[in-house]
Amino acid sequence: MRDILAFGSIVIDNVLLVKRFASVNETVQAEKYRYTYGGAGANVAVAAARLGAKSGVFAVSGYDFKRFNYERTLIEQGVDVRGVIENSNSPMPRSFIISIEGSDDQILYYYENRRETSKLLFKNQKFAEELSKEYKVLHFSTGHFEFYYRFLRSKKVPAVVSFDPGQETFSYPYRVVRILPYVHMLFMNNHEAKRIKELLKIRSLKEIKGPRLVCVSMGARGSVIIFNDRVYRVPAVKPAKLVDPTGAGDSHRAAFLVALLKGYDVPTAGKIASVVASFTIEAEGAQTSLPTWEKVIRRYERFFKEEFPEPQGSWEETKKLLLSSGK
Template identity: 35%
Template sequence: MDRLISVVGHTALDCIVDVERIAGKNESSPVIDYEEHPGGGAANIAVAIARLGGKCQLISPVGADFESSGYENHLKEVGVDLTQLYRLDDQKLSKAFIFNDREDNQTTYFYWGASSKFKELEPRPVDFVHLATADSVYNAKISQIAGFVSFDPGQDLVTYSKENLETILAHTDILFANRHEIKRVSEMTGKSFSELKAIIATIVITYDSEGSRIHTDDEEYLIPIVPVKALDPTGAGDAYRAGFLLAYTRGYPLPTCGKIGATVASFAVETRGPQTDLPTWEKMQARYEAHFGKLEPR
């Protein structure tokens, strides 16, 4: 039976806007088109795990518009466990406003909404938790009462205090970061990459189109991307982490976890929106085997 994966972080609506160019200060730019999609890093990961057939629980504050927006019903239909949501009737859902221009430049504005209350909330103990982009105070609390911790500070790393970051890292079993974030983690903690590897069993660093690298204390695995025609990069990292974590809890070796993550990510970038066309395990396996060869039994 699959292990329950609890995912902590944002549940948000993503408003993706295509513009002629990113406007500067006191400037305007024509909007070509826009779409609204369910998003938020934690919810993206939870949905991807559920689509793959895994057991997933979302731990996130949501606002009064959670039901009326259709988001609640969407998560229920996918099969995400919502029993640990914090329902805040005096708040709105978090919302990301993502602007993309014709040259693939991107600017994002994020409205925290219900997520701004994270630091006031008290977590309950969990078995296996992934800390997605979210509030550092809450993440530090839950990291100390979880059985196993996966951590992805993401773009909210700039809001972390050194104390909270060090508390989380001291309890982290898997750390996910991109090349910029891992450098920032080293700078904030004063620890070299070698020192980080000594205290964290597995570190996964993503390099966009160059794939990812999985580091343990004495091994390094290079994981290539699965090439597809990319339409929208939003949510690719979340899909990667979902595939990786489900494979990890199912007992696959680390290189296979990375390849499964890369395969799931390839589905996310093919369509607009981070949750639009996430695969079942069977669809993922077919693409995995077409690209990497047979997916051996765990």
């Protein structure tokens, strides 16, 4: 079987680096501008492929997907693009990311025709179900949550389900909440985790019904992972330089999943994910500086000051725990 099928988006990222965000009616001079390949679905697929996993992406692209050489780039990275559905009437979505170097982002998103994209996804649901049967893990990130809900509710795919709702936790919170019972792993940042607790009226993330594993990223403070009634705290790995945080969350998720598939236990997978995220921050664009597994090993040993471990178990053992009912 193949490893990870990433559901999400394929986007052209327009990145502006600034020293501070503008106030209302204020103009701030951008220090740098670049357009790069992005979209949460594609970012996860590329990061996983760079780490040696057999990954694919399921998303709707635009008529300029080939014109921007995005398709060729994905294929060269080893990503399965059979799940890319072309929208011949609209361009790829665009994101406009205003980023303070080494800090936070402001993100604007533009869809030419979101409704048509939704129609294409629903039209291809059977195809998605068939393609998914070839993969061990399905990862759902920022995209069309109505489609995700219908797809997951059908329960026709036996794979482990991973979910990273991202900013839609704030934009469409009810869509996020109703997906939670169908997922086995949930990834969020600390702001999203706070919002989820407010929405569900719970005091602890341990109370969430659905996911057996919850991972909360906290930027420079690392991450917290809740799994099998245990809490693990993983430090952030310091990058060689702070350039652009765009896509660090996506590469973190991809690395975490790849590590689990390779047989590493949860705390070690968290460390590996932290290492991979540190590479992403070192260059402009979400897919620009993704590391190979060999580079991950070297940085892991340098940062954690220990020999890179052998896998502690197997994916089948972790899968059994993730799929078991109850908390």
